Amino acid sequence: TTxxxxxxxxxxTAAKPSGKFGVLASGDRAARPEIISYLTDLNVSxxxxxxxxNGANENYTQLFDAGLNVFLAVSNxxxxxxxxxxxTFKEFPNAGFPYKSKATYQQKVRDLIxxxxxxxxxxxxxxxxxxxxxxxxxxxxxxxxxRGTTDQYLTQLQAFYxxxxxxxxxxxxxxxxxxxxxxxxxxDSKNERHDFAVSRTTTMINSKYYDAVDLxxxxxxxxxxxxxxxxxxxxxxxxxxLSTENSGPDFRCASTPLTYEKDPARYEQLQAEQVKQRLxxxxxxxxxxxxxxxxxxxxxETDVFAHMGLIDSYSNPPRKKAAFEAFK
Numbered sequence: 001t002t003x004x005x006x007x008x009x010x011x012x013t014a015a016k017p018s019g020k021f022g023v024l025a026s027g028d029r030a031a032r033p034e035i036i037s038y039l040t041d042l043n044v045s046x047x048x049x050x051x052x053x054n055g056a057n058e059n060y061t062q063l064f065d066a067g068l069n070v071f072l073a074v075s076n077x078x079x080x081x082x083x084x085x086x087x088t089f090k091e092f093p094n095a096g097f098p099y100k101s102k103a104t105y106q107q108k109v110r111d112l113i114x115x116x117x118x119x120x121x122x123x124x125x126x127x128x129x130x131x132x133x134x135x136x137x138x139x140x141x142x143x144x145x146x147r148g149t150t151d152q153y154l155t156q157l158q159a160f161y162x163x164x165x166x167x168x169x170x171x172x173x174x175x176x177x178x179x180x181x182x183x184x185x186x187x188d189s190k191n192e193r194h195d196f197a198v199s200r201t202t203t204m205i206n207s208k209y210y211d212a213v214d215l216x217x218x219x220x221x222x223x224x225x226x227x228x229x230x231x232x233x234x235x236x237x238x239x240x241x242l243s244t245e246n247s248g249p250d251f252r253c254a255s256t257p258l259t260y261e262k263d264p265a266r267y268e269q270l271q272a273e274q275v276k277q278r279l280x281x282x283x284x285x286x287x288x289x290x291x292x293x294x295x296x297x298x299x300x301e302t303d304v305f306a307h308m309g310l311i312d313s314y315s316n317p318p319r320k321k322a323a324f325e326a327f328k
Contacts, residue, residue, distance in 0.1 A: 022046025177214035
């Protein structure tokens with residue numbers, strides 16, 4: 001198992017004409033039966049959903065039934081198989097945790113993936129990711145999405161890879177995503193986190209146990225090509241990159257310092273303009289999948305991310321924004 005070769009990435013084609021484009025549509029998906037109609041209206045090819053290994057997984061195969069391809073971001077939140085030495089579920093409700101039993105973890109992963117096999121045989125596609133935006137909890141005690149070390153993650157990644165490939169070797173495994181702040185650090189030599197970010201990212205992408213890397217683009221649109229180049233110059237030859245989070249405007253970018261609360265109408269105008277700019281930058285620089293963050297505005301998010309959805313979920317009924325039509 002220590003010499004499992006990376007699988008050949010299947011071509012990213014689908015029944016939808018927009019081949020590589022889609023949205024993140026997780027969170028309240030089960031509470032929104034109309035979500036399929038929104039996705040059909042958008043004509044997306046891909047949908048990302050977040051799945052927890054806690055014994056209560058949502059049924060994601062309905063998305064295959066609708067003719068869509070699926071990206072699963074999988075986190076270990078199994079209360080019976082989580083190492084909570086560096087944080088508890090109560091303290092970090094959105095985090096994934098290192099497993100205690102490799103065998104139990106791998107069986108959970110196999111069970112999750114198995115339900116997709118009949119759809120893959122019919123031409124649908126599935127990418128699966130081992131954890132979202134992992135930090136190292138021994139370095140950053142506030143790490144929101146991973147309560148383990150980098151080494152523990154790499155061990156878990158290998159176990160995840162082995163489990164997925166045992167079910168179907170053609171399913172691409174995705175390395176944990178790199179947040180926008182990390183990408184900023186990688187391309188800015190003056191950033192005080194630069195050396196650590198470079199060292200840690202290099203260690204992660206040199207792992208054998210993945211097929212694609214996930215880059216999250218916020219900040220400035222114009223930075224996307226530079227961030228992509230950093231990875232293109234360093235990724236092993238058999239790895240590809242994709243983006244499951246790409247959105248704006250981001251008021252942390254000097255050229256778009258506007259917050260939604262200050263001027264909602266202008267914010268939504270800028271958002272509609274950035275849909276084409278951002279997704280084009282992703283596609284033209286080689287992203288095999290390019291997803292917008294997100295389908296719905298996300299309640300409970302920080303101010304930066306709360307209003308980046310294509311649909312205003314704060315209104316009743318939900319309102320399609322100008323960005324929704326721009327995406328189409």
